[in-house]
Amino acid sequence: MCCLRIVKPNHTSPTSSAAPIRSDLLSLDGVLAQGEVHVWHTEVTFQENVVNTRFRILDAAEQERASRFLVPAARTQFVLSRSFLRIVLGRYLAIEPVDVRFRTAKHGKPELADSSLQFNLSHTEGITVIALCRDWRVGVDVERIRENLKPLELAQRFFSKKEVDWLRAQPAAERFSAFFACWAAKESYIKALGDGLSMPLADFGIIPLGGNKKLELEIYANPGAARLWSVWQLDLGTGLRSALAVEKEGCTIRIGQWPG
Numbered sequence: 001m002c003c004l005r006i007v008k009p010n011h012t013s014p015t016s017s018a019a020p021i022r023s024d025l026l027s028l029d030g031v032l033a034q035g036e037v038h039v040w041h042t043e044v045t046f047q048e049n050v051v052n053t054r055f056r057i058l059d060a061a062e063q064e065r066a067s068r069f070l071v072p073a074a075r076t077q078f079v080l081s082r083s084f085l086r087i088v089l090g091r092y093l094a095i096e097p098v099d100v101r102f103r104t105a106k107h108g109k110p111e112l113a114d115s116s117l118q119f120n121l122s123h124t125e126g127i128t129v130i131a132l133c134r135d136w137r138v139g140v141d142v143e144r145i146r147e148n149l150k151p152l153e154l155a156q157r158f159f160s161k162k163e164v165d166w167l168r169a170q171p172a173a174e175r176f177s178a179f180f181a182c183w184a185a186k187e188s189y190i191k192a193l194g195d196g197l198s199m200p201l202a203d204f205g206i207i208p209l210g211g212n213k214k215l216e217l218e219i220y221a222n223p224g225a226a227r228l229w230s231v232w233q234l235d236l237g238t239g240l241r242s243a244l245a246v247e248k249e250g251c252t253i254r255i256g257q258w259p260g
Contacts, residue, residue, distance in 0.1 A: 025256025
């Protein structure tokens with residue numbers, strides 16, 4: 001669905017302006033410069049011949065998992081997202097997609113065997129997003145804005161008090177969008193940690209801003225730990241809210257759409 005203080009709405013701080021985010025990845029050439037995080041996104045649409053071709057890229061375990069989906073749309077989403085991950089990683093590892101090998105970390109997060117390349121995947125209806133870098137933990141989340149929920153009720157269950165107060169202050173017409181922006185930011189950090197929900201969602205706060213902006217992470221019980229992280233809000237298109245968390249200060253984020 002990442003700095004010590006919460007940024008209030010409409011507040012401009014030195015860390016939230018002039019974000020080093022560039023939408024200039026034009027080809028999937030596998031070149032990842034030092035200090036960069038690459039974010040690739042692709043549309044997920046059903047085309048039977050494409051799904052069948054991509055299915056053959058998956059390993060036996062992935063194919064077996066795909067066959068268990070009862071809803072065709074969910075199966076298509078899984079096959080296209082997982083094969084897209086293999087295609088992207090294969091380019092950066094300079095190997096064939098079918099040769100990419102994963103292992104499972106302690107809390108179930110997939111990672112590459114014998115490589116410093118770090119990655120994370122997120123998908124929602126119609127889009128898949130992959131973030132990757134070298135050596136640093138990374139997490140990405142993308143959410144499609146929906147209005148079939150009660151944002152304030154959910155926020156009171158999962159958000160920190162500061163985030164709930166911020167959401168309540170948003171205009172009613174913008175509350176759904178604001179909820180998913182905050183949710184995506186929090187999810188990106190939790191996914192980057194890779195520890196499941198060992199840190200409850202209410203134990204840290206990230207207040208969204210508009211556009212491609214660096215956000216302020218606040219870890220209430222350990223403020224100093226927030227200095228290790230950067231959290232960025234990403235603009236990937238209308239109706240979407242997305243965020244990226246990286247265990248690194250001073251990195252450059254480059255975004256590309258595949259195929260270009």
